[in-house]
Amino acid sequence: MTRAQAHGFPLVLFFSCITSSPLWGQLISCPAASGDAYKIFVDDVRSVSSTPASTSQAKRMGGLRDFIVENLRTMSKGRASVVPCVGRFPSDASVFTDDEFDSLDRLRVLLEVWGAVEDPVREQGALGFVLVPARQVSPPAVFVFRRTGGSFLSQAGQGAKLQVFTPVVLGLIDFQNLKYEDAIPNLCEGQHKLTDIINSTNPGPDPQSLPDQKKLLAELRRITSDAITKARSDPGSRYQLLKPDPDHTFSCPVAGGLQ
Amino acid sequence: MDTNTPIQVTGTLQVQDSSLEERLKKVEEKLSSDKPSGARALVLDLVKALLPGIVLAVIGYALNDTVSHALQERQLQLDAIKEMKSLTADLQQQNLTRDQAQAKAAELAAFGEYAVPFFINVEEIGNEYGIAGAEAGLRMVAHSKPQPVCEAVAAVIRNRTGLYKWQTHYAALDVIGAVPCSDSLTDVGFYQANFDRLSGLSNWVRGDKPEPRELARLKDKSKETLELLNRHMSQ
Numbered sequence: 001m002t003r004a005q006a007h008g009f010p011l012v013l014f015f016s017c018i019t020s021s022p023l024w025g026q027l028i029s030c031p032a033a034s035g036d037a038y039k040i041f042v043d044d045v046r047s048v049s050s051t052p053a054s055t056s057q058a059k060r061m062g063g064l065r066d067f068i069v070e071n072l073r074t075m076s077k078g079r080a081s082v083v084p085c086v087g088r089f090p091s092d093a094s095v096f097t098d099d100e101f102d103s104l105d106r107l108r109v110l111l112e113v114w115g116a117v118e119d120p121v122r123e124q125g126a127l128g129f130v131l132v133p134a135r136q137v138s139p140p141a142v143f144v145f146r147r148t149g150g151s152f153l154s155q156a157g158q159g160a161k162l163q164v165f166t167p168v169v170l171g172l173i174d175f176q177n178l179k180y181e182d183a184i185p186n187l188c189e190g191q192h193k194l195t196d197i198i199n200s201t202n203p204g205p206d207p208q209s210l211p212d213q214k215k216l217l218a219e220l221r222r223i224t225s226d227a228i229t230k231a232r233s234d235p236g237s238r239y240q241l242l243k244p245d246p247d248h249t250f251s252c253p254v255a256g257g258l259q
Numbered sequence: 260m261d262t263n264t265p266i267q268v269t270g271t272l273q274v275q276d277s278s279l280e281e282r283l284k285k286v287e288e289k290l291s292s293d294k295p296s297g298a299r300a301l302v303l304d305l306v307k308a309l310l311p312g313i314v315l316a317v318i319g320y321a322l323n324d325t326v327s328h329a330l331q332e333r334q335l336q337l338d339a340i341k342e343m344k345s346l347t348a349d350l351q352q353q354n355l356t357r358d359q360a361q362a363k364a365a366e367l368a369a370f371g372e373y374a375v376p377f378f379i380n381v382e383e384i385g386n387e388y389g390i391a392g393a394e395a396g397l398r399m400v401a402h403s404k405p406q407p408v409c410e411a412v413a414a415v416i417r418n419r420t421g422l423y424k425w426q427t428h429y430a431a432l433d434v435i436g437a438v439p440c441s442d443s444l445t446d447v448g449f450y451q452a453n454f455d456r457l458s459g460l461s462n463w464v465r466g467d468k469p470e471p472r473e474l475a476r477l478k479d480k481s482k483e484t485l486e487l488l489n490r491h492m493s494q
Contacts, residue, residue, distance in 0.1 A: 026356040026357060026358060027356065027357065028353075028354045028355060028356050028388075029353065029354065029355050029356075029360075029386040029387040029388045029389065030386070030387065031353040031354060031386075034386075036466045036467035037467075087354055099357075099391070100357075103387045103388070103390070103391055104387070106390070106426045106429070107387055173472070176471070176472040177470045177471045177472050178471045
């Protein structure tokens, strides 16, 4: 078996599961979503393999989901309500159409996360992230991190990815709501963490989503510079001390600007 | 001797106008000639006697028809509500997919104008796909009965007492443009013209006030709706 075939096999298995498994249906509405606060949806972590998950594997999937909920609660710092959407599970990233983004946006959903276990035995799977406020600036704003090397259900292994997108969406929503001073720390934190993910070597970046990640990073840099420029229009802004780069844009402060 | 001897004349003077008598005679003759004779007189008398009754009967019939029609209409509405009951619950249920919501909305839309208030309510309180289904339902009803849909959605954007959420205002503007509801041109124009008064608009809506980005979205939608209506009117 060639290396390409070895990489392609889980993908074929993944898509054959999408079409064959009854679990991979349409998205259902999130039962617990109500109220006017900003929200983060945490969908199911499910097996999409034709091989049924054992009891212990199912337990670990539930554990990963709980970990995601708790992690995002910490990351959102009370700015958004983390809502476990029991039974909600996207068949694939393509279900997040313009209509779907529009519905999520009207419900004030900032981020949606799900986990698909493609091979429960070898612990291969993918975490999916839908960044609702990023749709306008960096479409499609859906990122799927596939973990082919195993240990997908290892909670510690997923921590870094979970921490990237919460500051990104919080920063973007503040920027879009013209709260430039508030947006900058989150935008910068998101930028740094996304850079770390792109440059990580263990495990290496997911080649499929890497171009989208780089595109988002470029947009974040542009928006951060814009946010700093606009924040500086206030004479009392703490960003008055920042000096522009040679190309007249602003970069994230190295120290003092991050919270 | 006085030559002027008075003469005493006794008797009565009767002045008779012969023309007056003749005229009276002619009138009497005329009257006697105009008087219907026999059966004709009988019919006329009968009509005179029956006319008030006939008029009353016609008015009564017309009133009865109107009242009966109103009662039938009300009964139909109640029957429709009973039949819609299970469908309305389906559109609000949890674990609803987008396609299921669209299918339920299509079934409800078959009830026409009776489903309109319900769709507006789901826009307010429904879940993600219920809301999308309700908007699709309003569009479906508008295909055959645009008037009740237009009246209902225009009432949403005219409301200034915070009865509806900003999202319902958004959906109403969307439907007004899509139908299109030409009668709402003035309402949409007013909506668009008053948009820059953020504090004013924030008081028009229920729940949390729209954030600047949501306000911008609503503003874009009202602009788009106004353009659609103007384009339609100019055709």
